[in-house]
Structure formats: C-alpha cells, structure tokens
Amino acid sequence: MTENKFLAWDWDERCYKKIPSNDVVEAIHIAWNYEFDVFRAEDKQLIFSGQEDNEGNSEMLKPYGLRLIDFDGYRRLLNIETGEVYFPSWHKE
Template sequence: MDKKEAKFMAYDWDGGEFRLLPSNDVVEAIHIAWNYEFDVYEVATENLIFSGREDNEANSEMLEPYGIRLIDDGNYRKLQNVKTGEIYNADWQS
C-alpha cells in the first residue's frame, strides 16, 4: 500500500519515522499499531487519532469522528463502536 492509498500511518518510536499501516479500517489499523506500541495518525491530515500512552478519555475524544471509543473491559483496554456497543477484540486480546 502506498501513501496515495493508505489512510493511516503509525509513528515508529525506535525507527524515528512514520510507517504506513496495511489496513484502511480504523479498528484494524489501531490494533496493528497498538500491538507494536505505535501511535496512529491519519495520512491525509497527519493528525494523531490514537495513542496507547493516552488515557481512555483522550483517545475516545480523538476517535469520536470514527464512531469508536476506548473502554476498559476486564484486563484489557478495547475499542468499542459507539452506536452498536460492539466491542472489538485484537488478536492478542483473545
């Protein structure tokens, strides 16, 4: 996926660079980046939309335009669809 096609990118702290995420689905993109402890940005605007270092409230505010929020669910923080209540589990949270 190139920069013209990609909607999301992650900041690689160790590499000191942005990396395009191989999914344009916001939940999947966040799960990919979160697994590597990367922050997620929109490619078009370069706005931060998710950071594992921020609390649920700050992340939920950034994710509001996407209709998702970050919640505590048992031992994990998870993404939840605001309208349907669906909770999205990452592969590593199963």
C-alpha cells in the first residue's frame, strides 16, 4: 500500500492511528465507526469529526467534494457533484 493519507485520533490512547484506506469516504466511515476524528496524514489537519455538526464538517469536507447531511434519520456523507449518498459497510438497509 502507498503511504497512508489519513489518520484517526484515538481518544482513549491519545495518539494518531493510521487508517487502512486512502479513499476519503471509506477512511471517514472506518474512523467514525470507532468514534475517532479524521486528519490528513501530511499535516494532521482535521477533516472530519463526529463531534462536529453537519455544517462544520461540511466546511472541512468541501475540498473533497463532500458534505455531511441528515438522511433517513442518520448522518451521511453526500457527494456534492453527483448527489450520491454514501452508506457505511455496517449499514443494513
């Protein structure tokens, strides 16, 4: 695998952990499942926080073409250009 693009902040261990995906949507879903925040590995800039509201997250995610929205009672990632709503792998329809 190439160098990791994203890191998660582990609140319990108080350290960054590598996220095993360089796809921003998958990286966010992985970290979100553990209630971790997501940072760019290159400069440790916060790009997603489950503790932040939709508006704040959407502002951070704008460079990735994503927004955070409420959809069917859950918070979901939305592709700004295509309108696609992304569901995490653990989501059961």
